[in-house]
Amino acid sequence: MQDIVAAADETATTILLLDAETALGTTTKSGSGSLGPFGAGYTVAVNFSGGTIDLTPPNVIGITDCNLHYSVSLSFSLDLNSFLPHFCLPQVCLFGICTPKICISWPTITVPFSFADIVKFTADFTLNPHLSGST
Amino acid sequence: MSLTQAHHIFAGVSETGINSFIKAICSARGHYINYGSASFVPVTTAGATNMASIPFPGVPGGIQWAVSLSIPVLDLFPDSSGGASPLPPVANSFNVHTQATIVIGCATWDGRDKGTTVPLKALLDVWALGEVVPHYSGPGTGFVGLKVDSVRILGIKPSTLGAVLECLLRMILAAALGNITVPFQAFSLGAFKLILEQGPEISDDQVKVWGAIS
Numbered sequence: 001m002q003d004i005v006a007a008a009d010e011t012a013t014t015i016l017l018l019d020a021e022t023a024l025g026t027t028t029k030s031g032s033g034s035l036g037p038f039g040a041g042y043t044v045a046v047n048f049s050g051g052t053i054d055l056t057p058p059n060v061i062g063i064t065d066c067n068l069h070y071s072v073s074l075s076f077s078l079d080l081n082s083f084l085p086h087f088c089l090p091q092v093c094l095f096g097i098c099t100p101k102i103c104i105s106w107p108t109i110t111v112p113f114s115f116a117d118i119v120k121f122t123a124d125f126t127l128n129p130h131l132s133g134s135t
Numbered sequence: 136m137s138l139t140q141a142h143h144i145f146a147g148v149s150e151t152g153i154n155s156f157i158k159a160i161c162s163a164r165g166h167y168i169n170y171g172s173a174s175f176v177p178v179t180t181a182g183a184t185n186m187a188s189i190p191f192p193g194v195p196g197g198i199q200w201a202v203s204l205s206i207p208v209l210d211l212f213p214d215s216s217g218g219a220s221p222l223p224p225v226a227n228s229f230n231v232h233t234q235a236t237i238v239i240g241c242a243t244w245d246g247r248d249k250g251t252t253v254p255l256k257a258l259l260d261v262w263a264l265g266e267v268v269p270h271y272s273g274p275g276t277g278f279v280g281l282k283v284d285s286v287r288i289l290g291i292k293p294s295t296l297g298a299v300l301e302c303l304l305r306m307i308l309a310a311a312l313g314n315i316t317v318p319f320q321a322f323s324l325g326a327f328k329l330i331l332e333q334g335p336e337i338s339d340d341q342v343k344v345w346g347a348i349s
Contacts, residue, residue, distance in 0.1 A: 001340065003152025005138070005145070012143035012348050 013053040017063065021048045037082030039108075043073040062124045071116035080106035142332050142345040148317075150211040150229075150340045160315060161206045167314045170307075171201030174240050174252060199240030199252060202307060204261075207233040211340045222262045222287045227337045231263040231283065231312070235304055261304050262287045265312070267335040267342050271319075274349045275328025278316040279335055279342070283309040 008016070025047065032041035051066030088103040138145040161168050165182035172188035173196075179185040188197030210216060210230040214223035224230040237257045244250035263286045271277040286305040291297030319329045334344035 001149045001151065003149050003155060005147040005149075005341070007138035007145040008348075009137070009139045009143050012139075015143075015348055 010053050010055050013055065013061070014051075017051055017053055017066075021051075024048065037079040039077040039079070041075045041077075043071075045069075045071045056124075059126050060124050061127065062122070064122045065120055066122070068119040068121060069116070070119070071114065073115075074113040075110055076113075077108050077110045079108045081108075140345060143347045144329065145343070145345050147341040147343045150209055150215070153209050153211070153342065156317075157209065157315060158206050168204040168206070168311050169201075170203070171238070172197070172199045172240075174199035175201035175238060175254070194242065195244055195250075199242070201236075201238040201254075203236040203238075204308070204311060205234040205236075207231045207308070207312065211342065212337045213340070215340065220262055221289060222264045222285065224264065224337070228264055228266050228284075229281075229337055231261075231265060231308065233261050233263075233308070235259045235261050235307070259288050259291075259300065259304070261308065262289075263305065263308055267337060269331060269335055269344075270316075271331045274330045275319055277331070278318045279344075280316045281312040283312060 026045050027047065028043065028045045030041070030043040032039065034040070047069050049067045049069065051063050054062035054064055056062060084106050086103050086105070088101060089099075091101045092099045138147075163181070166179060166184040169183035170176070170186050171183060172186055174188075176183040176185045186200075188199050190197045208231070210220065210224060210232070212224040212226055212228055214220060214230070216223065216230070216232075220230050220232065222230055235258075237259065239255050240252040241255045242250060242252045263283050265281055265283040268280050268282045269277065270280060283305055286301045286308065288297055288301050288304065291300055319331070328349045329344075330347045330349055331344060332346040334342075334346075336343045
């Protein structure tokens with residue numbers, strides 16, 4: 001006989017699923033890179049919500065109608081200063097009073113792109129326990 | 136019939152699991168089952184608890200004593216002793232078997248001379264009957280404890296002395312087992328709050344609880 005036996009029905013495991021989704025929260029990943037005058041960045045966010053559990057003998061745990069919320073944000077930038085000549089107004093002195101040298105920088109052009117959607121999925125899983133110690 | 140029956144959660148702990156738990160606790164914390172006054176337990180350690188001697192007028196330093204229990208072994212209903220237990224468990228109860236060692240410092244003295252103290256030991260085979268009691272104060276809050284109802288010691292004459300020793304050891308065993316409780320968080324592993332709806336019940340050599348989660 002086993003030392004401990006625990007059992008949960010579909011209602012209880014569905015509550016556990018929803019609790020796990022809340023505990024997991026939103027997972028985000030972001031990064032950026034550049035190559036010469038070109039730059040790019042991205043942000044990806046993912047979270048889960050909803051779904052119900054179907055327990056099927058002998059060991060299948062089915063998740064039905066779980067929502068995968070995702071959003072992707074991309075941005076591309078181009079630094080015009082890298083290849084366009086700079087405009088500078090020369091210093092002018094008049095009666096001992098000099099104006100500062102004024103240079104005009106070209107702007108960096110950024111093109112953002114965002115997309116978000118929901119994927120509703122249904123999947124079957126089996127538990128795969130791993131014993132991490134002997135006792 | 137499913138394990139959860141009309142509820143959403145079921146948990147059952149077998150007597151082998153409970154005995155492993157008790158053995159682990161009593162091995163690591165022997166002070167729960169070993170007690171004695173200064174002559175036998177000079178200071179409280181993890182293995183034994185220092186207690187005061189029994190004061191008695193004229194006895195130098197009081198009466199020295201010690202009580203030690205072997206690691207208790209639980210037998211959940213139905214009876215697994217094969218008829219050996221004088222207190223077989225009935226429905227929703229458990230049997231406890233332990234050996235109690237009672238030691239008295241048998242002192243002799245003369246006036247101011249403190250004399251000598253010789254330890255005298257008695258080994259008693261103790262059988263007890265008890266029940267599992269829930270202490271539930273709300274979802275996820277509370278614990279399951281062990282309650283000793285009666286004790287039987289065989290072969291003590293006269294019977295009145297047997298009754299005195301049985302009462303004494305019932306109090307000692309109840310106090311020792313009172314230190315062993317299983318909180319509801321142990322069932323939930325911190326992932327949810329257990330709402331106790333039925334149990335604990337003792338049957339099929341297991342302690343069983345049913346409930347829901349929130």
